[in-house]
Amino acid sequence: MAVAIVIALLVLGSIAFHLFSPWWLTPRASNWGSIDDALMVTLYICAVAFVVLNLFIAWSIMRYRNRPGHSAHFDPENTKLEKRLTFWTAVGIAGMLAPGLVAWHEYVTVPKDAAIVEATGQQWQWAFRFPGADGVLGSANISHITPENSFGINPRDPYGRDDVLIESNELRLPVDKPVKMVLRSKDVLHDFYVPQFRAKMDLVPGIVTYFWMTPTRTGTYEILCAELCGTGHHMMRGTVIVANERDFGSWLSEQPTFGQLMAEAETGGAQLARAVAPGANARGAR
Template identity: 70%
Template structure:
């Protein structure tokens, strides 16, 4: 009996804690309310299963407790019970997976008018690259990286010459404009995560990953690395600044372009960049055309 009471108390305590908990989702600041809907459906299905199974367990403990003179009915198989459990379990799994698959389909289906921004992760900082006035990001790859070309922009690609390079941990985005965020890693596995955007994606060495979103709220939000990437993992933080388009354009105009980086580099450094680019046997990792 005491075990049954403890189980019921656990169920009631869990419900109360969930309803009164101060730890909940951050306010949504992007278009991804469908991800919130998928999460709420998953929580609801799991809650129904948790409450139902534990209350049934408590009821079974009380109803079928040991009593002198009573014998348990031995029923090793029950096709009807197995079919019922299989049906409801399958229905619950479908209910949890379907909203997530719908949200994922939208998550990687980038609008044609979306802007493009590249985020590069390395132990333990973020850097960012924007297309220049031509609106096109030049090709890039780790094979082009040198101490004077940390972004790995292909110096032979004319589309990359006007690319805007941001070497700080601050990403600026205009409010209300869809953006495709292209992700690359210089070293190990990282993950770009902004809780308010409900958006996250792994940065995988040797691959280019992406997602898109539309910022809807002006403000400054934390960028977190959601993958354990070494002893400095906890320090790999950045900021997303969502601002009006006029402020964004003014900020972007103050940033350094790849052409300016080449102009400020020593002749030997520039020669090394082009030598390395000419000697590369593998093509650039990616480029937008």
């Protein structure tokens, strides 16, 4: 009897916590209302199953408890009941899967007019790359990574020379413009996640993953790594600033390109080579 009361109170407490909890979804700042809808469908189907099953258990405990003159009938095989349970379980699972599959199809079907931004993750920081005027990102591979080329861009790929490089944890995006996020990892599994965008995707070493979104509200949002990636996982955070198109364009024009950084590295290397060349000190002394 006491167990049945505890179960019933657990159900009522869970409902009350859901209705009056101060912790809920962050305000949405992207086009992904369908992801919120899929989440709500899953939540309510699970809630109905939770309430019905637990109240049924509490009722069964009370109704069929052992007492003088009454004993429960043990029925290990009930084909009719099993068919009903299988049917309604299948209906519930289909109801949860269908909205998610629709949302996923939209999530990976990138509009033709979407801009491209690449996010690169490594323990424990973010870096970003925009295509230049040609609108195409240059090819990249970890085999090309050097101290001067931290993105691993192929120096022989002409499409990469004008790529704009953001070697910091701060990303900026224009509001109301679709963007395709291309994701790469240099080392281990990471996950690019901005709660307000309702958007997240794993960064898998050796694989290029992607999704798309349209930021719909200006503001500053936090980028999180939602995949345990090592001892500094909790510090792998960044910032995405959604701005109007003019401010975004002004910021982007101030960032260095791969070609500029390579030219600076070559100039610095040539100066260093001249400085340490044999006889340089002697000539300087004369």
